[in-house]
Amino acid sequence: MARTARGRATREAFREGARRVFTRDGYLNARLTDIAAEANRSPALLYQHYDGKEALLAELAEDFSEQLQAKIAEPYRSGLDPIAALREAIRLFWLHYREHLAEIIGITQAAMIDPAFAARWREIHRSATELIATGIRSAQAAGYCPDLHPEIAASALAAMIEQFCLTWQYQNDSPEFELTDETAVETLWQLWGHAVYWTDPLQ
Amino acid sequence: MARTARGRATREAFREGARRVFTRDGYLNARLTDIAAEANRSPALLYQHYDGKEALLAELAEDFSEQLQAKIAEPYRSGLDPIAALREAIRLFWLHYREHLAEIIGITQAAMIDPAFAARWREIHRSATELIATGIRSAQAAGYCPDLHPEIAASALAAMIEQFCLTWQYQNDSPEFELTDETAVETLWQLWGHAVYWTDPLQ
Amino acid sequence: MARTARGRATREAFREGARRVFTRDGYLNARLTDIAAEANRSPALLYQHYDGKEALLAELAEDFSEQLQAKIAEPYRSGLDPIAALREAIRLFWLHYREHLAEIIGITQAAMIDPAFAARWREIHRSATELIATGIRSAQAAGYCPDLHPEIAASALAAMIEQFCLTWQYQNDSPEFELTDETAVETLWQLWGHAVYWTDPLQ
């Protein structure tokens, strides 16, 4: 499959078709035939490249999370101080989400009805959360946020950033004010940074 | 329908059946006949009480959010200081979510495929977020978290608590450590509290 | 059944309810529950008086055709000359149809889906047609319309009057001109009279 140039073009057409349809209608409302139509190919052909809608999404999802992980890790490797690196990571996350809404919608929705997909996704999620937990542990080593459970706090922060990005970037049809990239990133950064970099627990 | 005791019992049986099925299979995977079977009633009878699966969920959802709003508002009215009230509100939220997983799952999933439902839900959501924004404005009046945009920050905090509760309470089938109520609430509270009650912005 | 005054009132309520619903929605679109609702009675009760929607219609239909036959026969018995009697019969037919639209709609529609009902109706119809055929035979005895097959011609004239009345009295929602009783009867009479009272066949 996809040995020839034409084959590769078709494969790419299906990926792009799927991304357009997922963004427009959501993954669950997307019919295989819609995707094929959007790709200007026949539904039957899709089965010669993928096992179905779900397999196509799985491929998109893998690429998506690989790229995301790579992007997020970068700032921490480049010698920035932790707080500056956090801001940059948040910025990259926000931008990556906007560019890959289709994948996020697909992943979120597929996980809701398909336990196997949900399991795979949780696994990916866990490793992403682990990154955040590591950051918290570093902060704790420097005396910040004592007693915070790193994994649990990490999952809360992950929940915040993911859901915030989704809320503001998807089907946010009646926004009374326009949310700029700058404000979004700044807000998340201030919340996250202060949520972690403190020394005296609330009583 | 539901003018006699028997009718009311049936209505309640459908509600409970739906809640069980939603929790077990999810809303989208739930078939009307599953709900009826779970309620020990015939599918046809369900239509004499509700317009369908969606209408049944809508009723559950309205009750759910009404009750939640009432619970959350309580601590702030009872004279606690804001930080203590916040902790109590988080605790009530966490517990309400656990008791009403079915509704949350249903709402989340229905909003994914049904724009009308999503719209209604966003509206409820907005009013909940407004409560949080009010809390942030009070904090700002006391000199905390200057420059934070109240509505936007509120939506991030709402995202955090909702998604965190959902993650840990639904289909969290392989938890390497048990998360106690105490730890969950404490973690959310410390994060949220410090995210808001600070005076010097990160630079 | 219907021994008491209350029982008789209920029976009458069902008849009137059915007539209203048949006129409004047609017999085929009428649900038993609509009829019951219109009669302010429960559907279950209808079964204690009739075997169902069809049996109720059958009763209405019998009354309807009995009355019609009686009315139509009258002018011929009262010593009018045949042509004047024809006019009067047409007039009575036209008026009876208007007063009993419900029955006509019901009969027409029921005959379309129920062979047993259709058979019964054809029988009634045949005896009505026989009346017309008798009129034609009398005309032939007086030298008119030689060679016309009485039964066949009668069925054509019956078709004309019935269908004409139905067309103009039922769901005739966009009439560019108002059709008065006078014009309707006059038109049918002139057509029918000349169709029968002639001596030279067309060549």
Next chain:
Amino acid sequence: MARTARGRATREAFREGARRVFTRDGYLNARLTDIAAEANRSPALLYQHYDGKEALLAELAEDFSEQLQAKIAEPYRSGLDPIAALREAIRLFWLHYREHLAEIIGITQAAMIDPAFAARWREIHRSATELIATGIRSAQAAGYCPDLHPEIAASALAAMIEQFCLTWQYQNDSPEFELTDETAVETLWQLWGHAVYWTDPLQ
């Protein structure tokens, strides 16, 4: 769909299947699966060609009335005198009805339950009636049938011929005498002709 020979054959199979089922069971009693079975195809496939039973009938009905109009108009264009043309038109009408019983049954029955279909049908009907009215006006110009309202008389004559054809050609399961084409046409012609070509009104 229907871009290949196979597709076109299937489409035709559905049309023929529908016509057989409509004639046998009537339109209202016809289930979609009956039509599919009669066409040796699956019900699902029917939906790839038509929106449903109703749409299939609509297509048949359009073809039916187009062809009928063309046939009826022909005699009047070919230079026959009006009375001879009338006879030929009646003959063609009678034969067309026999060949297309399925369509007539379908149209009649669909119009009974579906207001939209009924409206469309009334429109076609009106234009057919208009043809007859034109004939009446010509006759009046030649001094015949003064004072007859052309449209109203036309609708009566249309009612006669349609209902007569339907009565004798559909479900006429117990005819004591066989009705030949010749007799049917002759009877209608004599009635219609004399109904119009007279000079002295009945008094």
Next chain:
DNA sequence: TATGAATGAGATTTCATTCAT
């Protein structure tokens, strides 16, 4: 590689009809 045609498996929904009180 590509496609038009075809199908099977279900889920929803509607109603007449019966049951229990």
Next chain:
DNA sequence: GATGAATGAAATCTCATTCAT
């Protein structure tokens, strides 16, 4: 005599998926 509650049986319709070319 009367009713609210309950059900069974069917028909429609939608899709993912496969077949034949």
